[in-house]
Amino acid sequence: MTATQPGLADEPRLRDLLSVFGQDGAGDEPVITVSAPVADLSAAVRRIAAHPGARLADVFVATHETDGPVTLRLIWGLDADRRYLVSESLIEGETYPSLSDIVPGAFTEECEIYEQFGIRPANGRPLNRVALPPWAGPDWPRLGRAPTEPPKDVHAPHHVGGHAFEFPFGPVRQVAVESLYYGLVTSGEELVDLYLFTWHKHRGVEWRLRGMTPGDALFYVERTEGLGAVGNSWAFAAAAEAALGLEPPPQAMAARAIALELERLYNHAAATAALCQSTGLVIGQAAAEIALERLLRLNAAVFGHRYLFGVVDIGGARADLDAAALRGDLPAAYGELERAAEALLSTNSFLDRLEATGILAEEAARRLGLVGPVARATGLAADTRADHPAWPYGEFPLAVAVADAGDVLARFRVMLTEAAESVRLIGEIGRTGAGPGLALPPGAGPGQAASSGLGWAESSRGESLAWVALDDTGRITRARLRPAAVRNWRGFDDACRSQNVFTDIPIIEASFWLTVAGTAR
Amino acid sequence: MPLWTLRGLRRGIVTTRYPARPDPSAALLPTPPVFRPDVLTPGLADRLVAVCPSRALARDGDLLVFDVGACTACGRCRAEAPHAAGDSGEFELAATVREHLVKQIPLGGRSA
Amino acid sequence: MNPLPVVAGAAAAWGLATLIALTCGSTRAGIRASCAVSGLGGAAALAGGVSALISGNSRVVSAGGSVVVGTLQLQATSLAGVFVALLGLIAVATALYAPRYHEPGHATGLYLGVFNLAVLASLAVLVAGNVVTFLVAWETMALLCYLLILRRPRQREVAAGAFWFLALSEVGFVAIVAAFVILAAKTHTMQLDLIAARAHLVSGDWRVTAYLLALTGFGFKAGLVPLHVWLPEAHPVAPADGSAFLSGLITKLGVYGIALFGFVLLPDGPAWRGILTMGVGAVTAAIGILYALGERDIKRFLAFSTIENIGIIVTAFGAAMTFLAYGQRLLWAFLLLAGLYHVANHGSYKTLMFQEAGVIEHATGTRDMDRLGGLAHRMPRSSVITFLGTLGIAALPPLNGFVSEWLIFQGLFQGFRTGSHLVAILIVLAAGTLGLTGGLAIYAFVRGYGIPFLGMPRTRQAAAASEARQPQAGPALLAVACVALAVGAPVMLAGLARAMRTITGVTLRPVLLPGNLTVIPAHTNFAGFSPTWLTVFLLAVCAVPALIYLAGRPRGASRIEPVWDGGIIAFKPRMQYSAMTFSAPTRVMFDALYRPSVSVLRASDDPAGSSGPVHYESEATPIFERYLYRPVVRAFEWLADVVRPIQSGDVNLYLFYVFAAVLVAYLVAAL
C-alpha cells in the first residue's frame, strides 16, 4: 500500500524535471528511477538541486561484478512532489564528476565510496577516512576493490606554529555511552574545531549482508542501530518488498506504524533524560528515566520486546500486538514524560543551559542534508511521514513539529511536540485494527528476475533509507543502509563549533541523540 | 532546587525490590525457549537449527545443542514449531562459566 | 685596601684578552687562551668589586688624560662595587661558556675582541670618577655593544635589532649628557664626588630636571616602558653570551645610572620624583611580564622578563626615594639595598637563562618553544641548571629571586610609615602591581620551562637534541651563584648594608640582621624570615613524600601501567599544551593590552567546511612600536626632507653657516 496521494502525478514542474531525463510523466509511483549518463551527470545534479524541495538524500555505489563497471546511484527526496528520484549512472573509469562541488553534503559519501570501491570524484581534492582504520590496507574487506592509494586521514588539525592544540577525548568515554573519538581543537580557551572518528565501531554490516536472504538480513539490520530498530528495519523491509513486489497487509503496516511511534516516544524520553544528565539536573533525569522505563515496559507489554526487535518482518509484521496493554498503559507512561517535560520547561537554570547552545542555521542544515528533529529545529519542515507517506500515514494528517531557533532548546521542544503527536497517531492508528500479518511472496524464491527497491521510514532520528538489490535466487547482492545518524553526525561539529565552551558539548550531543552504531554500521 | 526535590518526593518510590523479591515486570521480558525432548525429532531439530539467526542451535548426533548465551530470544524457533518450543520465562541466566550456558537436549521424538 | 689596582688588573687582563682574540681567534687554542685571560680578568673584577664594597669609596685617582677629554679620573665607589662584582661574575661565566659556544674563525675572534672591549668599557663606566670619563666610557660601551649585536650582520633582522639598540641608546645619551651638563654647570665641577658634595648648590627645579633627564636617558638603557623596545629586538639576534651580557649587565648600567643620580648625586628631592619613578617601575614590571607571556621565541621571552625585573628594581628605588622624602631614612636605605640585591640576583640568573637558551638553540636549531619539548630527557644537565635558574627568576623560595623580591615587598608594605595616606596608598598600589607581576612571572616561567623541557618533542629536531659538547660550566657556575645568593643571603645582605653606609649614612645592619641568620625588613616590629633556614626546611619538606612513598609502597606484586589515555592508539605531540595555548587565558583576560588579531585558516578538504586541517593564529598588536615609535620615525623622516635644502654642497654657503653660528654664540654669551 505504498501509494502516494493521487492527483500529484502530472505536476508540471516535475514533468519538466523528468523531461531532462527523457521521461514524460511520472505516473503514480512514489519512486521514480531515471538514468543519468556520467557525461552530463554534473548538469543533471545541478538541475535537480535547483528543483524546489529537492534534497540529496543519499549517494551510493553498487558493483555488478568485482572488477567491472559500477553503478552510482543518487537518491533525491523531491519532498514538494512527494517522490523519491533515483538517478543511476554507469561508471566505467576510476573517476566521476564531483558531486560535493554542487551539493556539499555529499562529501562524506564521496569519501565512503572511494574507501569501499576505489573510485573518486574527478576533482583531485583529498578525501577523508570514514569507516576504515588508518592502517586499513588494500586487502581489507571492502564492498568493491580497494583504492589505488589510501584516502588521506582527517589531518591533525594542529600545525606546529598554529596557536592551537588537539584535546583528545575517547574512544573510551564516559560510562555507558558508545565508543567515539573526539578531537577537540582548542586555542586554550575557545573551541576552534572538533572532529570525530567512528571507525572503532564499524562492523561492516552492508558487507556481511551480501548473499543473505532479506529475512536473515533483517536480523542484522535490527541490530545495526538498536535504538532505531523499527525505523531501520521498516526501511529495509520496504526496500525488499519493493524489490520482491510484496504488499504488506494493512493491519501489519498499522502495527509497524504503532511500533515506529512507540520507538519515537521512548527515544525522545531517553533524549530528555540525557539532556537532564548533561545539565546536571539529577531529579529531572530521574523523572525522565521513570517515563523512559515505563515506555520501554509498554513496548515489552505491547510487542514483546523492550526495544521492539522482531516487530517488522519482510512482507509485514511478525510480533502480535496487545492492543489492550497499549490502550491501558500508554496514557500513564506518556503522562510521566509530559509532567517531567512541563516541569523542565519551567526550570530556568535548565533552560538557560539549552538556550542559544549548539546553534545550527537552517542554511547549514540544508547544505549538509540533515534530517529529523535536528533539521526540523532549524526550520526545515522535512518529515517523510508527511512528504512520502506510506500507509497508514497517508490517512492521518500529521502536524510536522518545527522550530526555527536551531539551538538545543529548539530541538528539545521539537522532540516534545513530536512525542505528543506520536501519542495521537498511535491512538488513531490503533483504531484501524493493527496486528501481525504477512503478505505471501508472489513467486518468491528461485526463478524470479533480479530486482532492486528503495525503502524509507521516519525513524525517531529522521529519515531512514534503505536500498536493496536481489539476484534471481532472491539473495542480496547489495544492501545500502542509511540510518538518520549517518546524515546528522555531519551537522554535529558545526553545532559544537558555534559554541566555545567544552561543557556544552555533552548537552549538544544529548540534543542530537544520535548513535555511533547508526553511522559506523 | 527545592521544587525538584519536592517533585521527587511526591513521585514516591518506584524502585524494584529485586533481588529481595521477584519483580513483576520480569514477566514482560523476552526469554530463551525451552524445548520438549519428547517431540523433538531430528528433522524438526534441523528445521529449528535452520531458522535460528544467531546460531544458538546446533545438531550433535541425537542431541540438540542449545547455546543459551548466543540466543537472542527472537522467537523464530517458537514460531517455527510452537508444539516443540515454549517460553522458558527465565531471565536470571548469568553464568560464571560459559559452558554452563550450553545445553544438550536429547532428541527423544519418534522420527515419522 | 684600595680596590682600584685590582680593578686595573682586570682591565689589563681584558685588554690582553682582546689582543689575543683579535690576533689568533681563528684557532680554538686562541679562543681558549683569550677566554682564559678574560676569565682571570673577571675574577679580578669580582675581587675588586667585593673589596670596594668592603672598603667603601676609594679616593679619586687622576690617571693622565688629554686636552680633549680632560684628565681621566677614576673612583671605585661602593655603589659601583655591586655592579663591578656582577660584571666580574658574568665575565667569568662567559669565559667558561664562550669557547664551546663559538666556532673558531676570524669573525669569532673579532666578536670576542669586541666583547672584551665592551666589558672593559662597562668597567670604565662603573669606575669613572668624573663626568667626561663617564660619558666617554658610556658612549664607547654603547658602540661596542652595537658591534656585539652585529655578530652576523648579513641577516636583515640582525641589522634591524642592532639599529634599534644604537638609535635608542643615542637618544638616551643626549638626555644623559644634558643631565650631567646641568649638574656640572651648577656645581662648577666635573668630578662626581664633588658634584655629590655640592649638590645643595643645585636649585630644586634644576635638580628635578636633571633627575628626570637622567631617568629618561638611563631608562633607555635599562629598558623602562615605553623606552624598552630595543630589548626584544636586539636580544634574539645577538649571540647567546652577547645577549646574556646585554641583559645581565648593560641594562644594569642603566639602573646604575639611575641609582647614581637618585641616591648619590641628588639624594634628596620632592616626593613626587620618587613616586613617579616607582610608578614607572611598576608599569614596566607588569607590561614586561605580560608581553613575555605572549612570546614563543625563548630569547624574546627572556628579554621581556628582563624588562619586568628592571621594573621591580626601579620600583624599589622609587619607593626608597619616596620614603626619604618623608624622612624614613631607614626604609630608604633598606629599599636601596633590596634593589641592589635584586640587581645581583637578576644578573646571575638571567645570564644563566640566556646562556642555556643558546645551548638549546645549538642543540635543536630553534628558539621557538612550540618546536621544542621533551628536552628534560635529552638534555638532563641543562634541564637541571635551567630549572634552578627558573626557580630563581620566578621568585620561588628558596632561591635568590625570592629573597630580594620578598625584601622589596616588605619595604613597600611599610608605605604606611610615610604618614601620608595618599602616598601610602600609592606605594601599596605599586606593591599590588608587583604582586600581579610576581604571579604572572610564576605562570610565565612554568610555561618557559615546561613547554621546552617537559612533554614530548614537537619536532624531529627537538627529538634529536643532545647536550654533548654543549657548554655547561658557565651556566653551572651561575647556578651555584644563585644558590649562594639565596642560602648566604643574610651574610651578603649584612655586608652590602655595611657597604651602603658610605652612601646612605644609615647603619642598617643591626636592624636588618639581629642574628641567627634572620633578615628583618628595616623595622623589627614588622616581619622577618631566614632564607637559610627556609632552604633547610623546604629540603626537609621535600623529603616527606619520599618517606611516605617508601613507607607505603605496596608489598605485593605491582604493575606499571601507562597513564589512562581513553584508549587512543597513541598520544601525538599535537595533543599537548603549546606555549601559546598555555598562555591563552592571559590573552583573553588582558585583551585590551594585546589587541590580539585572530585568524582561523581552514585548508579544507571538505566543501561543507566541516573537516580538514585548521590553522589558528592569534597575534598580539605591538602597541608601542605601532602607536609611539612609528609616528616619531615618520616625523623625523619628514624633518629630514625639510632640512635637506640647506645641504647644497656650496663651500661659501657652509662658511656662512659657520659665521652665523659663531655670531649667535657670541650674542648668547653677551646677553
Added chain:
Amino acid sequence: MMSQDATGPAIQETSEELQRTVTRMFGRSLHIRTLDTGSCASCEQEIRLLAAPHYDLHRLGFFFTPAPRHADLLMVTGPMVQVFETAARKTYDAIPDPKIVVATGACALGGVYQPDPFTRGGIGSSFPVDVWIPGCPPSPLALLQGLLVAVGRLADKVKDLDFALNGTPT
C-alpha cells in the same frame, strides 16, 4: 549452594573460588566501568537504566566510574570490533587487579556476529571473562542478576536449568 551435575568439579571450583574472592575483595562497594566494543547502543541504554529509579543499583553497593583506575568490574558489550581491540586491551590493563570482566549481551557472548575480518565475534577470545550475561539486550533485571552473580550474592543457578521441558509445554 550448588548441586553436582555433568559440568565437572574443576569448573565448579573456579566459579566458587571467584565468588569467594569477589565477596572478600569488594564487599558491598564495587565500581563498574563499561566498555563498548561495537554494540548496537541498546545494551548501553539498558546499562544506563541500571542507575535509573526503577532499578537503582546504588542501593546494592554498585557504582559507575568513568576512570578504569577506580574500577573493579569491566562490563563489556558488543562483538569486539577488531580495530577496537587495542583500546579494549588498554582499558582492561588500566583496571587494577583483582578485576572482574562481565560479558554483557548476546553480541559479547558470540550470538550475533561470527568471527570474521571485522569482528572477533564475541569478547571471549580477548579477555578472561568471569561472568556471562545473555540477552539481546539483557534487561536491567538480567544485568542486576549478572552483577550479583559477579559478587557471588546469588548462587550460580543457571547450571541447574536444562532448558528441556518434560511434560506439557507451558
